[in-house]
Amino acid sequence: MNLIEYIESRRDEHLNELKEFLRIPSVSTKSEHKPDIERAAHWVAEKLRAAGLENVEITPTKMHPLVYGESLHAPGKPTVLFYGHYDVQPAEPLDLWTSPAFEPTVRDGKLFGRGTADDKGQVHIHIKALEALKNQTGKLPLNVKVMIEGEEEVGSVSLWDFVQRNRERLKADALVVSDTSMLAKGVPSITYGLRGLNYYQVEVAGPAQDLHSGVFGGAAPNPITILAEMIAKLHDRNFRVAIPGFYDDVTPLSRQERKALNSLPWKEKEFRKTVGAPALDGEKGFTIVERLWTRPTLELNGIWGGYLGEGAKTVIPAKAYAKFSTRLVPNQDPAKIAKLVERHIRQLLPKSVTCNFQVLSTGKPWVAPYTHPIFQTAIHALESGFGKKAVFIREGGSIPFVTQMHDTFKVPCVLLGFGLPDENAHAPDEHIALENYFGGIKAVALFYQQLAAQ
Amino acid sequence: MNLIEYIESRRDEHLNELKEFLRIPSVSTKSEHKPDIERAAHWVAEKLRAAGLENVEITPTKMHPLVYGESLHAPGKPTVLFYGHYDVQPAEPLDLWTSPAFEPTVRDGKLFGRGTADDKGQVHIHIKALEALKNQTGKLPLNVKVMIEGEEEVGSVSLWDFVQRNRERLKADALVVSDTSMLAKGVPSITYGLRGLNYYQVEVAGPAQDLHSGVFGGAAPNPITILAEMIAKLHDRNFRVAIPGFYDDVTPLSRQERKALNSLPWKEKEFRKTVGAPALDGEKGFTIVERLWTRPTLELNGIWGGYLGEGAKTVIPAKAYAKFSTRLVPNQDPAKIAKLVERHIRQLLPKSVTCNFQVLSTGKPWVAPYTHPIFQTAIHALESGFGKKAVFIREGGSIPFVTQMHDTFKVPCVLLGFGLPDENAHAPDEHIALENYFGGIKAVALFYQQLAAQ
Numbered sequence: 001m002n003l004i005e006y007i008e009s010r011r012d013e014h015l016n017e018l019k020e021f022l023r024i025p026s027v028s029t030k031s032e033h034k035p036d037i038e039r040a041a042h043w044v045a046e047k048l049r050a051a052g053l054e055n056v057e058i059t060p061t062k063m064h065p066l067v068y069g070e071s072l073h074a075p076g077k078p079t080v081l082f083y084g085h086y087d088v089q090p091a092e093p094l095d096l097w098t099s100p101a102f103e104p105t106v107r108d109g110k111l112f113g114r115g116t117a118d119d120k121g122q123v124h125i126h127i128k129a130l131e132a133l134k135n136q137t138g139k140l141p142l143n144v145k146v147m148i149e150g151e152e153e154v155g156s157v158s159l160w161d162f163v164q165r166n167r168e169r170l171k172a173d174a175l176v177v178s179d180t181s182m183l184a185k186g187v188p189s190i191t192y193g194l195r196g197l198n199y200y201q202v203e204v205a206g207p208a209q210d211l212h213s214g215v216f217g218g219a220a221p222n223p224i225t226i227l228a229e230m231i232a233k234l235h236d237r238n239f240r241v242a243i244p245g246f247y248d249d250v251t252p253l254s255r256q257e258r259k260a261l262n263s264l265p266w267k268e269k270e271f272r273k274t275v276g277a278p279a280l281d282g283e284k285g286f287t288i289v290e291r292l293w294t295r296p297t298l299e300l301n302g303i304w305g306g307y308l309g310e311g312a313k314t315v316i317p318a319k320a321y322a323k324f325s326t327r328l329v330p331n332q333d334p335a336k337i338a339k340l341v342e343r344h345i346r347q348l349l350p351k352s353v354t355c356n357f358q359v360l361s362t363g364k365p366w367v368a369p370y371t372h373p374i375f376q377t378a379i380h381a382l383e384s385g386f387g388k389k390a391v392f393i394r395e396g397g398s399i400p401f402v403t404q405m406h407d408t409f410k411v412p413c414v415l416l417g418f419g420l421p422d423e424n425a426h427a428p429d430e431h432i433a434l435e436n437y438f439g440g441i442k443a444v445a446l447f448y449q450q451l452a453a454q
Numbered sequence: 455m456n457l458i459e460y461i462e463s464r465r466d467e468h469l470n471e472l473k474e475f476l477r478i479p480s481v482s483t484k485s486e487h488k489p490d491i492e493r494a495a496h497w498v499a500e501k502l503r504a505a506g507l508e509n510v511e512i513t514p515t516k517m518h519p520l521v522y523g524e525s526l527h528a529p530g531k532p533t534v535l536f537y538g539h540y541d542v543q544p545a546e547p548l549d550l551w552t553s554p555a556f557e558p559t560v561r562d563g564k565l566f567g568r569g570t571a572d573d574k575g576q577v578h579i580h581i582k583a584l585e586a587l588k589n590q591t592g593k594l595p596l597n598v599k600v601m602i603e604g605e606e607e608v609g610s611v612s613l614w615d616f617v618q619r620n621r622e623r624l625k626a627d628a629l630v631v632s633d634t635s636m637l638a639k640g641v642p643s644i645t646y647g648l649r650g651l652n653y654y655q656v657e658v659a660g661p662a663q664d665l666h667s668g669v670f671g672g673a674a675p676n677p678i679t680i681l682a683e684m685i686a687k688l689h690d691r692n693f694r695v696a697i698p699g700f701y702d703d704v705t706p707l708s709r710q711e712r713k714a715l716n717s718l719p720w721k722e723k724e725f726r727k728t729v730g731a732p733a734l735d736g737e738k739g740f741t742i743v744e745r746l747w748t749r750p751t752l753e754l755n756g757i758w759g760g761y762l763g764e765g766a767k768t769v770i771p772a773k774a775y776a777k778f779s780t781r782l783v784p785n786q787d788p789a790k791i792a793k794l795v796e797r798h799i800r801q802l803l804p805k806s807v808t809c810n811f812q813v814l815s816t817g818k819p820w821v822a823p824y825t826h827p828i829f830q831t832a833i834h835a836l837e838s839g840f841g842k843k844a845v846f847i848r849e850g851g852s853i854p855f856v857t858q859m860h861d862t863f864k865v866p867c868v869l870l871g872f873g874l875p876d877e878n879a880h881a882p883d884e885h886i887a888l889e890n891y892f893g894g895i896k897a898v899a900l901f902y903q904q905l906a907a908q
Contacts, residue, residue: 181669212881218745219745220729224757227682228683275661279675281674300678301678301769303758306755312609315881353732
């Protein structure tokens with residue numbers, strides 16, 4: 001029985017174990033899930049040991065623990081550092097899930113549940129690939145370091161500190177990450193570019209307390225109206241971000257890269273169907289693929305103020321709030337952008353309100369030098385594992401850590417994505433295609449095997 | 455012991471009984487308070503009987519019951535119809551109350567609790583005034599009809615139907631209402647103008663489901679951004695409502711009335727202090743008093759969409775919502791305004807979203823012909839009851855019912871207000887000044903006594 005046959009023979013076992021992982025509601029943004037986070041960390045540690053990793057440690061941080069393990073018994077062979085995260089997004093709104101978020105369910109060739117695609121399913125692919133390699137030959141054929149954090153969905157607040165403190169220990173020839181998507185079903189992909197992410201919260205405060213809108217309306221400042229008017233000034237008519245200096249440092253795409261990206265088998269029709277809106281919006285002068293992968297954006301992520309309940313309440317609220325984020329592209333600097341955003345917002349607000357502006361997190365954009373040979377090894381492994389042509393793509397999402405690692409270790413970062421763009425990563429009914437989960441285990445096992453053979 | 459001495463002797467008894475009334479959380483907007491609403495209706499009925507009213511009935515409606523009672527044993531004397539409401543606004547946000555909303559507490563000469571000013575305290579003033587008159591002379595000296603509803607805070611949805619069905623029975627020489635405020639502490643006031651109120655809710659729907667703002671941001675329509683941009687277009691730079699036709703039917707103030715209103719002992723400094731914002735906003739070209747009482751407005755009352763929880767969630771929500779209202783002045787027609795608002799909002803929204811527009815309630819504006827003699831009787835009673843000069847004022851709030859009654863019965867409506875503008879009618883720490891509560895009982899008793907003596 002060869003490696004691939006071995007992996008094929010374990011399908012049910014792998015899937016059942018993944019479901020176990022998914023049942024742990026390890027939501028990192030909510031403090032009430034702290035015990036679940038701990039449980040998920042222990043679960044990961046146990047599975048790493050089963051895959052042949054040693055020195056497996058659960059390292060406490062200021063927030064949620066990080067799981068690390070390694071196997072260094074292949075002298076002269078390459079060393080890879082695999083990174084993933086075991087924390088997940090909140091599941092709300094719960095009533096929009098077809099089956100409960102933390103009760104994984106297979107329907108129509110897909111596994112549904114919070115974390116299936118982002119990122120528990122993809123982390124599990126690597127653990128099972130390593131386990132298969134170990135079980136086939138008795139030991140892992142290359143040197144492996146695995147680092148699984150629990151704070152990715154809250155901006156990886158402790159990760160960087162851990163990396164700095166373990167710089168020597170973490171040294172590797174390449175970083176491998178699976179937290180991205182394939183271009184489309186049947187198109188295995190390597191992501192060579194990610195957008196950075198700054199996340200902000202703004203509080204606009206007017207009256208000292210909630211006021212009756214009949215008695216005070218027409219003279220008291222209304223924080224909701226003022227917040228809305230401020231938001232309306234953040235984009236111009238062409239849907240460009242209207243913050244002075246926002247685009248100053250953006251590196252323009254080369255004609256060649258632009259052509260390559262627009263030639264990909266990317267299906268606009270399917271994208272439109274996934275979005276499901278009457279029409280798309282976006283920055284004038286760029287194709288949809290360019291808007292999604294190569295252009296910076298400003299998106300509102302939450303807004304609230306006043307009366308949100310049933311029926312009518314004639315109130316002018318004391319305060320109104322918004323959460324929003326900017327996606328950044330090479331060569332924008334997150335700290336500089338955060339300053340530009342804050343300055344502009346403060347300038348936009350009238351003197352009848354005060355403003356509390358918070359930067360909740362920042363993260364750099366990244367592009368890979370994908371001419372390095374490891375990318376060729378990876379793309380061939382993908383093609384063998386899936387039996388399909390594989391492609392190089394970029395992605396609109398953010399893994400700030402990738403940039404930081406690349407900046408620190410100066411080694412290639414290989415992003416093997418096994419999700420799909422319509423798998424609702426941060427929304428109800430998140431899922432992963434079973435063919436990508438099973439194909440992923442084969443491709444990753446082959447990738448590690450071929451790296452060891454070079 | 456004359457009427458006034460009698461009322462003075464009952465202060466503690468009156469206050470304790472009012473507290474009993476305030477402890478019933480009769481919140482009409484929330485269906486879970488249905489049993490409290492029923493309890494409040496029964497409480498009112500019992501007290502009306504104690505005040506000498508007969509045929510006291512609790513009439514069920516489609517929503518919350520209406521309490522009616524009458525005393526018609528004064529042939530040849532005037533008949534007054536008193537209207538009030540026993541329902542209250544929601545108490546949220548609960549954590550902003552110094553003492554719990556439904557545990558009435560006296561501090562610093564003020565009684566705190568939801569409903570103290572709006573409107574339980576004022577209803578109780580009338581019940582106790584009538585009881586005093588009855589107890590002084592053995593019977594009520596004029597004909598009285600009392601109608602207390604439980605749906606005022608939800609737009610009086612059943613009241614009008616009740617009035618139409620009981621048109622003959624409700625006939626009176628004057629309507630008396632106490633649900634307004636005095637101009638200021640120590641300035642007893644009769645309100646002769648109210649703004650009308652239309653209340654709306656709008657849902658802006660874009661993507662078929664919540665989307666990841668990294669994967670979809672920059673190309674998918676964002677309902678929060680689009681809602682904010684729509685709201686920003688509802689006012690112009692001078693804070694005029696930018697809905698075409700909105701001001702078309704507004705009757706301009708006469709020079710005389712404008713002068714009278716601006717000469718009132720209205721304290722801008724105190725108003726600014728109550729609002730407590732860094733500065734005021736409002737329509738250019740009008741004084742603050744004019745903006746509050748005589749100009750139509752559009753106010754946002756609630757907004758929500760996306761992630762409202764702790765921390766960050768990188769989501770583009772499927773939908774975003776706003777609640778807002780227009781205050782109307784003579785001669786604006788609520789139905790016409792609702793149509794103008796809906797048409798404008800639909801025109802403002804881009805084709806990338808759909809819109810669900812609801813009119814939750816409508817209500818006409820009103821001004822009284824205060825030259826009628828009953829207003830002179832009322833103002834003298836106020837001056838005697840309080841020992842202060844009384845004034846004629848307008849108010850920015852809305853009692854749609856007053857207009858409907860005036861239109862139907864063509865009799866004067868006398869609005870005796872015992873609240874104060876800074877008593878947080880719809881906000882935490884609602885209260886009533888004890889001197890106004892006790893002075894109100896005396897003034898109302900004198901008003902009814904003097905009407906009977908004419």
